[in-house]
Amino acid sequence: MHNVVTVFRREMASYFATPVAYVFIVIFLALNGVMTFYVGNFFERNQADLAAFFSFHPWLYLFLIPALSMRLWAEERRTGTIELSMTLPLTAGQLVIGKFLAAWAFTGIALALTFPIWLTVNYLGDPDNGAILAAYLGSLLMAGGFLAVGSFVSALTKNQVIAFVIAATLCFFLVAMGSTIVLTVLGELASGNVADFLRSLSVMNHFSDISKGVVDFRDAVYFAALICLFLFLNVVAIDRLKAA
């Protein structure tokens, strides 16, 4: 635990030692604003909720989260610092979890900085703040799932561009898996039970409820399982591929 905290602190400091943190936060907030007000028609909807805000999060995370996660391991492998990390008395698990939690907490900070939109909706109307809080939690869980996927992919390569493209593609599949487009493309293959199964694995399926403020236990379990699975794969990848 002590070691996870130590790794977490080092990683967190490194976000703010470089322009990464500021660029990410500014872009994240700007895109959120554009999506909510122009694409989501926040005002025209004339409803005191943040559905217009949250419904775009899967698509924002789709490329912003891989941009954050691509450097997690690929950079360490390219610069060789992984050799230092892995010869300190730290386990691969401690490193993976420390790095992941730092990236996740950082995403949480960016997400928390969208609070003006919450102030706005409370000023304009009388929203269900419990539902909004639940949606924030759901959004954070989804970000965690994408981060775990991105962190794993980053461990597979030394090249950050490759890490970004593959992670974004995987995340896209996670989002779109249950959508009509994908199911239509798969056609015959994905009929009946298969279609239901794919839909049940899709991030959209689990996030759409949450974004409306309904937190089902199963949705939380889904994201927790997604995170655990990919962090486990991440540890395996680090142990296997660190020197390749």
Place this chain on the structure above:
Amino acid sequence: MIEIDHISKTFGPITAVDDVSFNVAKGEVLGFLGPNGAGKSTTMKMITGFLPPSSGTARVAGFDVRRDPIAVKRRVGYLPEGAPMWPDMTAEAFLAFIARVRGFGGADAETRIATAIRRTQLADVLQQPIETLSKGFKRRLGLAQALLHDPEVLILDEPTDGLDPNQKHEVRELIRSMAGTKAIIISTHILEEVEAVCSRAIIIAAGRIVADETPAGLAARSRRHNGVLLATRTPDKVRAVLKSLPDVAEVTSEGDGRLFAGAKNGASIITQVSTALREADAEIEQITVEQGRLDEVFREITTRQPAHA
């Protein structure tokens, strides 16, 4: 302290390290030599638990690196090749991180960091991000990191690479000052460094140990060992005298009126040579006995075809 037990490493079809075994005791400074690609770094990476061996194992203070890697990593200070460090951290933050990882906190951590900084003379660059440091400072910061927990075992992969002569001298002094209390392995290309700090030298070529001796013992394998180098204004006369001596194997001219007399089977010939020259009344301006040259031995050993049993 360090036991390497029939360790091998293969990468696909390539055998990088081939059944290497040796021990390093406390108080020994082992120079690990070999051409590039001979397997020096790979061996060090296996001892420090970064690479899993394909077969065999390494033990540090009795702990098996395959079974108990964390116990090994706690006892080892390691400077990886090229001294990789996180470029955006400041030197001070980096050392503070290492101290926390090594389990030191509060005043203890501060004392240890201060000691490491003093020993590696880093005080002037503490607030600088690592990416702005010169090669010499980076290398010293890497050393500070390896020394911080005062480990029983130090493994340094090319610790003086990229340093200027003064810095090299300081690093060697530092290694020498720790030699008595630790088991140290350093890899290097610089053969004078082996003579300066190592109590023992292992040469590996193509993944195998081809020599394991004291630096003096290695030098004694040289063709020039115990040979006599002379400077004279009458080389022809001196050459004739030298050639007549029974223990002189060969006489070669090295330019500028300098002659070298090689010793037969490395025997000491200086008495014989000086007596003969005095009797012949030859004018000698300078005379020295050579110990042998490590670089020559190194070249001979590592370019020889490996003798497969």
